[in-house]
Amino acid sequence: MTETLSPTAARSGAPVPVIDTDPFGRQQLEDPFPLEVALREAGPLVYLSAHDIYAMARYEHVYAGLRDWQSFQSGAGVGLSNFRIRKPWRQLSAVVEADPPQHDAPRRVLADLLGPRAQRRLRTEWTAVAEEMVDGLLAARAGAGVEFDAVSMLAKAYPLRVFPDALGIPEAGRENLLPFSDFLLNAFGPRNDLVAASAPRARELSEWVSAHCEREALAEGGFGAQIWSAADRGEITVQQAPQVVRSLFAAGVNTTVHALAAVLHALATHPEQWQRLRAEPGLARVAFDEAVRWASPVQTFFRTATGDTRVGDAVVPDGAKVLMFLGAANRDPRRWAxxxxxxxxxxxxxxxxxxxxxxxxxxxxxxxxEAECLLTALAERVAAIEIAGPPRRRLNNTLRSWDSVPVRVWPA
Incomplete structure (x- = not known):
């Protein structure tokens, strides 16, 4: 890292530190923390020369940047590609990659659909599924210590059952949900080997998702059918309806899977925190949010500057891509003890x-x-949990995720 002016900001603001490390390099995806520290210490705004982009990593500035949608737009894509200056090569999200006013109606529909009424309706059903799943794991592997992979048997299995049921898609084909979302989130970064590895299935997965976003593919009463009903009422357009359904395919399972894997890994490696949760099961949501802060399954998202925009004493030039480091902000000692x-x-x-x-x-x-239901079922039934083998990462350009977390538990 050198303290110097970035090529485009030199004429318009204070010197911007330059870091030549590639945030999407395999070493950084495996262990992002050294780069995150360097970014935070370098200043409010950093220029990443590897991709000709700017970056924010301090909590104060990431928070402000995410809040200021007028200066840092999402509509030009939340990935590395700048769709202000090039034709989109993928379908943009009707919610995540749209700004007001286009963003407003789809957001209102989803906020109402996924709000407190739906949560009250789903709580009993999802609690029963969590209890059944945990009981099954413990019964099928009875013994002094029960071993299983917390990712495949819980963090994946539980959301892949309850959320697609609520969405209203058939059981056949649900195995496509995670690979589809994994490819989409990889594609927010550069076209590296991670994108290349999943590219052969990209069209197949996209076609499967598109087919299941149509009205006739969705079960009556599910979230998907209710989105189409919103189109019938004129709350969104008929053209927007499949795009809004698609947003749930893209984000409704994958990030939850990796957040659940993060909290299970955190609790298995912090036995005193597991005992605290067992003593106070009401802390389930707090434990989940603390794991999301601590592990940050979604590491980064891009924004695009809509004009010359000041960050601290520096200036992001109009049209520049800005990488928001959510994970770095969530571990910023300026914000968190x-x-x-x-x-x-x-x-x-x-x-x-x-x-x-x-x-x-x-x-x-x-x-x-989902986390509350699953963690509560575990806390009521499991006296202790520990790592039973080396956890294995799954690399992604946007996510920090686990592919496998072997655990051993002792039934209560």
Whole structure:
């Protein structure tokens, strides 16, 4: 890293530190923390020469940038590609990659659909599924210590059952949901080997999703059918309806899976925190949010400057891509005491793991409900949990996720 002017900001603001490390390099995806520290310490705004982009990593500035949709737009794409200056090569999200006024109606429909009424309706059903799933794991592997992979058997299995049921898609083909979302989130970064590895299935997966966003593919009464009903009432257009359904395919399962994997890994590696949760099961949502802060399954999102925009004493030039480091902000010692410590007694509210502002995750409370149901079922039935083998990462240009977390539990 050198303290110097970036090529485009030199004429318009204070010197912008330059870092030549590629945030999408394999080493950085495996271990993002050294780069995050360097970014935070370098200043409010940093120029990343590897991709000709700017970056924010301090909590104060990431928070402000996410909130200021007028200066940092999402409509030019929340990935590296700048769709202000090039034709989109992929379908943009009707919610995540749209700004007002185009963003408003789809957002209102989803906020109402996924709001408190739906959560109250789903709580009993999702609690029963969580209890059945945990009981099945413990019964099928009876013994002094029960071993299983927390990712495949819980973090994936539970959301892939309850949310697609609520969405109203058939059981056949649900295995496509995670690969589709994984490819989409990889594609927010550069076209590296991670994108290339999943590219052969991209068209197949996209066609499967598109077919299941149509009215006739969705079960009556599910979230998908209700989105089409909103189109019938004129709340969104008929053209928008499949795009809004598609947004739930893209974000309704994958991020929840990785957030659940993060909290299970955190609790398995912090036995004192597991015991705290067992003593106070009401902390389930707090534990989940603390894991989202601490592990930040969604690491980054891009924005595009709509004009020369000041950040601290520096200026982001009009049209520049800006990478918001959510994970770095969530561990910023300027905002959090002992930020590298996972602690369920902390108040994690205000973390940026679900974004912030008008584009924050509209389904975040659905994810919290899933976590509450699953963690409560576990806390009531499991006396202790520990890592039973080396966890394995799954690399993604946007996500920090686990592919496998072997655990051993002792039934209560």
């Amino acid at each position: 002992d930020p590298d410590v996972f602690d369920v007694s902390r108040d994690p509210s205000g973390h940026l793991g679900f974004g912030f502002g008008i584009h924050q995750c509209v389904g975040q409370n659905i994810a919290r409900l």
